Amino acid sequence: MHIMEGFLPMGHAIGWTIAATPFVVGGTIALRRTLRERPEARLTLAAASAFTFILSALKLPSVTGSCSHPTGTGLGAMTFGPAVMAPVGLIVLLFQGLLLAHGGLTTLGANVFSMAVAGPWVGWAAWRVATGVGLSTAVSVFLGAALADLSTYVVTSLQLALAFPDPTSGIAGSFLKFAGIFAVTQVPLAIAEGLLTVVVAAALVGRGGDAGHGFARLSGGR
Amino acid sequence: MDLSLTRGRTVALLVAAVAIIVLPLVLPGLEGAFTGTDDVASQAIEAARPGYTRWTMPFWEPPSKEVESTLFALQAAFGAGILGYVLGRRHGSRRRDDDRR
Numbered sequence: 001m002h003i004m005e006g007f008l009p010m011g012h013a014i015g016w017t018i019a020a021t022p023f024v025v026g027g028t029i030a031l032r033r034t035l036r037e038r039p040e041a042r043l044t045l046a047a048a049s050a051f052t053f054i055l056s057a058l059k060l061p062s063v064t065g066s067c068s069h070p071t072g073t074g075l076g077a078m079t080f081g082p083a084v085m086a087p088v089g090l091i092v093l094l095f096q097g098l099l100l101a102h103g104g105l106t107t108l109g110a111n112v113f114s115m116a117v118a119g120p121w122v123g124w125a126a127w128r129v130a131t132g133v134g135l136s137t138a139v140s141v142f143l144g145a146a147l148a149d150l151s152t153y154v155v156t157s158l159q160l161a162l163a164f165p166d167p168t169s170g171i172a173g174s175f176l177k178f179a180g181i182f183a184v185t186q187v188p189l190a191i192a193e194g195l196l197t198v199v200v201a202a203a204l205v206g207r208g209g210d211a212g213h214g215f216a217r218l219s220g221g222r
Numbered sequence: 223m224d225l226s227l228t229r230g231r232t233v234a235l236l237v238a239a240v241a242i243i244v245l246p247l248v249l250p251g252l253e254g255a256f257t258g259t260d261d262v263a264s265q266a267i268e269a270a271r272p273g274y275t276r277w278t279m280p281f282w283e284p285p286s287k288e289v290e291s292t293l294f295a296l297q298a299a300f301g302a303g304i305l306g307y308v309l310g311r312r313h314g315s316r317r318r319d320d321d322r323r
Contacts, residue, residue: 001258001259001260001263002260003260003263004260004261004263004264005276005278005279005280006276006277006278006279007263007264007267007276009277010277043308043311043312044308046304046308047304047305047308047309049301049304050300050301050302050303050304050305050308051301051305052301053297053298053300053301053304054297054298054301054302054305055301056297057294057295057297057298057301058298059258059294060243061243061246061247061254061256062246063245063246063249063252064254064259065246065252065253065254065255065256066254066255066256066257066258066259066262067256067257067258067259068258068259095297096297097280098282099282099284099293100284100290100293100294100297101280101282101283101284101290102260104278104280105278105281106277106278137224137225138225138227141225153259160263160267164267164270164271164274166270174270177266177270178263178266181259181262181263181266182259182263185259188242188243188245188246189242189243191242192238192239192240192242192243193239195235195236195238195239195242196235196236196239198225198227198235199227199232199235199236200305201225202225202226202227202232203309203312203313204308204309204312205225205226
């Protein structure tokens with residue numbers, strides 16, 4: 001789940017907003033270029049964005065006895081590259097921050113950085129490495145999606161640890177505490193998201209739809 | 223890029239995903255209120271930093287849980303509608319390709 005409104009000190013809120021801004025600007029430029037060069041990718045992009053909309057609306061129970069929601073950003077990151085997910089994630093987070101009191105405006109920068117920047121880049125990198133070492137497409141897509149999901153909440157934990165270091169054990173101790181809340185809860189959800197993403201990616205790509213261009217362009221295939 | 227799943231594998235993956243989500247609800251001995259991790263974290267911050275006061279509040283909050291659940295449902299429905307449309311179109315165009323062959 002996202003960091004709630006007002007729960008990051010002002011300096012941290014401003015810092016994360018500054019950190020996230022270039023990714024949103026760069027991602028918007030990448031998005032426009034993708035749509036200009038490959039207008040046929042429009043539908044796939046809509047589907048990948050819609051996937052993020054669906055998954056981030058589903059608060060699911062986990063083994064820690066609390067609830068969290070998956071992110072759905074891995075699919076788009078693997079299909080179009082991680083950059084384009086920054087503006088997509090921003091839209092989802094704005095909707096939830098403004099209308100649902102979930103996340104917030106002062107924490108928007110930090111939440112964009114974890115869900116729309118860190119998650120997509122980690123997921124994309126994991127997928128590239130997995131493909132590179134010869135793992136099957138299905139396993140690579142699973143890893144990309146699951147790690148995009150999980151890393152989002154590892155970064156959330158780190159953001160809170162930096163803002164609220166433990167008086168005795170410092171940032172590391174505080175990180176472990178917040179990771180116990182966010183990241184551990186996320187592990188089963190990330191696995192479930194990985195499995196679901198394989199199914200959705202297979203349905204989108206099938207035997208060579210236009211989604212294939214995204215995967216192919218990045219993996220150097222067709 | 224080749225990612226095609228047999229029908230059996232698709233079903234197996236979906237069943238596994240659902241099982242992972244349902245498991246915490248039916249697992250005996252797992253106590254929990256299933257509140258959101260964001261609430262848990264906020265409480266942890268307030269417990270660790272008794273002096274910390276939230277310096278901003280959301281300027282609009284859904285007036286009730288019911289209204290909130292509607293908005294979350296709308297968000298999911300909007301996404302599902304678009305995803306379903308794209309998958310359906312793609313499925314249809316693939317079948318036309320097959321017919322032409």
